[in-house]
Amino acid sequence: MIRLQNVTKVYPNGSRGVEGLNLHIKKGDFVFIVGSSGSGKSTLIKLLLKELDPTSGEIIINRVKTNDLSRKQIPYLRRNLGVVFQDFRLLPNKTVYENVAFAMRVIEAPSRIIRRNVPAVLSLVGLGQKGRSYPNQLSGGEQQRTALARAIVNNPPILICDEPTGNLDPETAWGIMQLLDDINKRGTTIVMATHARDIVDAMQKRVVTLNKGHIIRDIEKGGYDDEA
Amino acid sequence: MRPSTIRYFLKEGFSGLRKNLLMTVASIIAVAACISIMSFSYCVVSNLQYMMDQMEDSIGISVFLEGDVTSEEIESLKTQISQIEHVTNVTYVSPADSLDKLKDEWGADEDIFIGLDDENNPLSHSFQIELDQIESQDAVLTALHNIEGINEDNVEYGQSVSELLVKISNVFQIAGIIVMLILGVISVMIIVNTIRISVVNRRVEINIMKYVGATDWFIRWPFIIEGIIIGLIGAIIPSLLGLPLYAKTVSLFYNYVPFVANFIRFRLTGDVFSFVLPAALLFGILLGVVGSVTSIRKHLQV
Numbered sequence: 458m459i460r461l462q463n464v465t466k467v468y469p470n471g472s473r474g475v476e477g478l479n480l481h482i483k484k485g486d487f488v489f490i491v492g493s494s495g496s497g498k499s500t501l502i503k504l505l506l507k508e509l510d511p512t513s514g515e516i517i518i519n520r521v522k523t524n525d526l527s528r529k530q531i532p533y534l535r536r537n538l539g540v541v542f543q544d545f546r547l548l549p550n551k552t553v554y555e556n557v558a559f560a561m562r563v564i565e566a567p568s569r570i571i572r573r574n575v576p577a578v579l580s581l582v583g584l585g586q587k588g589r590s591y592p593n594q595l596s597g598g599e600q601q602r603t604a605l606a607r608a609i610v611n612n613p614p615i616l617i618c619d620e621p622t623g624n625l626d627p628e629t630a631w632g633i634m635q636l637l638d639d640i641n642k643r644g645t646t647i648v649m650a651t652h653a654r655d656i657v658d659a660m661q662k663r664v665v666t667l668n669k670g671h672i673i674r675d676i677e678k679g680g681y682d683d684e685a
Numbered sequence: 686m687r688p689s690t691i692r693y694f695l696k697e698g699f700s701g702l703r704k705n706l707l708m709t710v711a712s713i714i715a716v717a718a719c720i721s722i723m724s725f726s727y728c729v730v731s732n733l734q735y736m737m738d739q740m741e742d743s744i745g746i747s748v749f750l751e752g753d754v755t756s757e758e759i760e761s762l763k764t765q766i767s768q769i770e771h772v773t774n775v776t777y778v779s780p781a782d783s784l785d786k787l788k789d790e791w792g793a794d795e796d797i798f799i800g801l802d803d804e805n806n807p808l809s810h811s812f813q814i815e816l817d818q819i820e821s822q823d824a825v826l827t828a829l830h831n832i833e834g835i836n837e838d839n840v841e842y843g844q845s846v847s848e849l850l851v852k853i854s855n856v857f858q859i860a861g862i863i864v865m866l867i868l869g870v871i872s873v874m875i876i877v878n879t880i881r882i883s884v885v886n887r888r889v890e891i892n893i894m895k896y897v898g899a900t901d902w903f904i905r906w907p908f909i910i911e912g913i914i915i916g917l918i919g920a921i922i923p924s925l926l927g928l929p930l931y932a933k934t935v936s937l938f939y940n941y942v943p944f945v946a947n948f949i950r951f952r953l954t955g956d957v958f959s960f961v962l963p964a965a966l967l968f969g970i971l972l973g974v975v976g977s978v979t980s981i982r983k984h985l986q987v
C-alpha cells in the first residue's frame with residue numbers, strides 16, 4: 458500500500474529532514490512512527506501527503522509513484538489519504554456537521570450522499586448529538602473527533618495522523634486511540650506519528666523508530682523502546 | 686459541474702466579499718468609474734458620428750460652372766471628377782433642374798421666379814459630388830482644384846461644421862480611451878488587492894481543502910466569482926443610472942433648444958443602450974476576471 462525506497466529529504470536551508478528511509482506498509486497495517494522531537498516524523502508524514510517532494514528516492518502509494526504526479530493529479534492522490542493533525546484545524550465559523558460535510562463538498566460529492574454519510578460518521582466518532590455545535594463549544598477531545606470524522610468521511614483507504622493526541626489529556630487521548638483502532642479494524646491503513654510512549658506501549662502495534670532522520674528500529678508488534 | 690457546487694461557489698464568493706466590505710465597495714466604485722467613462726465617451730462619439738452621417742447625406746460638395754458649357758465639356762469634367770479618390774457619386778445638374786428644384790423648395794409662386802424660365806435662366810450648370818466620408822473632404826477639394834476649368838470660386842462645401850465635428854469626435858475618442866485605460870488599470874489593481882485579502886482571510890480553509898483533495902480549480906473558483914460579482918455590480922450601476930440620464934439629457938436638449946432638432950437628431954436611447962449595456966457588462970466581467978486571476982496567480986499558492 459505504501460512503499461518508500463531510499464527516501465531522503467534535505468530542506469532548502471540544508472537541514473536534513475529524513476535520510477535513506479526504506480519502509481513498506483501493507484494494507485490494513487497500524488503503524489506508529491516514533492522518535493523524539495526533530496527526529497523527522499512530520500517530514501515523513503509530509504512526504505506521504507506530497508506536501509513535500511523527496512530530494513531523492515521513491516515514494517509509492519496505492520501502486521502510484523507519487524514522485525511523478527503532476528500538480529493536477531495531487532488532489533486525487535490526497536483523496537486516498539485522510540489526515541489528522543495535532544491542532545485539529547477545524548473551521549471556527551462552521552458547525553461540526555458543516556466541518557465534516559466540507560470535506561465532501563470540496564470533492565463534489567452529491568448532496569444526497571453528504572446528507573447520508575455525515576450523520577453516520579458523526580455517530581461513529583461519538584458526536585451524533587453535536588452536529589450543530591461550533592468548534593469553540595467543544596472539548597479538545599470532541600474537536601479531534603470532529604477532525605477525525607472529517608478525515609474518514611470520504612472513506613480513504615489510508616489515514617495519516619501527525620501527533621493526533623499531542624494536545625489532549627491522557628484519558629481523552631485514549632478515547633481517540635480506541636476510535637483509531639476501530640477505524641483500523643474496519644480495514645483502513647493507519648500511519649500515526651507520535652512521541653507518546655504510554656500510548657504506543659499500550660497499543661502493541663508495529664513501531665518504526667526515527668532518530669535524526671534515520672530509521673533505527675522497526676518492530677512488527679511492540680512498545681516504544683522494544684528491541685527489534 | 687453540479688448545481689450544488691455552483692451554489693457553493695456563489696455562496697463562498699458573496700461571503701468572501703461581505704467579509705471584506707470596504708475593499709469590495711472600493712473595487713466596485715473603481716469599476717463603475719471606468720465603465721461610466723467608457724459609456725459616456727461612447728454616447729458622445731457615437732452621436733457625433735451619427736450627426737456626421739446625417740450631414741454626409743445632405744452636404745457633399747457642389748461645383749458650379751461659369752457661363753455656357755458644351756455637353757462634351759460636361760462629360761469630360763464629370764469623368765475627371767468621378768476618378769477622384771473618395772468620390773462615390775457625381776450628378777450633373779442642369780440650370781433647368783436647379784430652377785425646378787428651387788421652385789419646389791420655395792414655392793413656384795414666389796415673386797423672384799417671375800420672368801425666369803428655361804430660356805431665361807441665370808443659374809449655372811453644376812455637379813453634386815458625394816463623398817465616402819466627411820474626413821475625405823480636404824483631399825477631394827485639393828483634387829478638384831487641380832482640374833482644368835475648376836477653381837476655388839467654383840466650389841462650395843459644408844466646411845466648418847464638419848471639420849469641427851471630426852475634431853470633437855477624435856478628441857472624445859482618444860481622451861475616452863486614455864481615461865478608460867487608466868481607470869481600467871486602477872480597477873484591476875484594486876480588485877487584485879481585494880481578492881488578495883479574501884485569500885488571506887481564507888487561508889486556513891484553503892489549507893484544509895488541499896488536504897482533503899480539492900482540485901486547484903475548485904479552490905480558485907470562489908475568488909474568480911468574487912471578481913465577476915465586483916465587475917457585474919460595477920457595470921450594472923452606471924448602466925442603470927446612465928440610461929435615464931441619457932434619455933433625460935436628449936429630451937431636455939430638444940425642449941430647450943428646439944430649433945436644433947431641425948438639423949440635429951440624437952441617437953435613440955434604445956439604440957445607444959442596446960450596445961452600451963452588453964458592452965458594459967462584458968467589460969465589467971473582463972475587469973473582474975483579469976483582477977481575480979492576477980490575484981490568484983500572485984497570492985494563492987495552491
Ligand SMILES: Nc1ncnc2c1ncn2[C@@H]1O[C@H](COP(=O)(O)OP(=O)(O)O)[C@@H](O)[C@H]1O
Nearest residue numbers: 468470472473474493494495496497498499500
Ligand atoms: N520547513 C523546514 N525547513 C527547514 N528544516 C526543517 C523544516 N521542517 C523540519 N525541518 C528540520 O527537519 C528535521 C526534522 O523535523 P520534523 O520532521 O519536524 O521532526 P518531528 O516531527 O519528528 O519533530 C529537524 O531537524 C527540523 O529542524
Ligand SMILES: [Mg+2]
Nearest residue numbers: 498499500619
Ligand atoms: Mg512533528
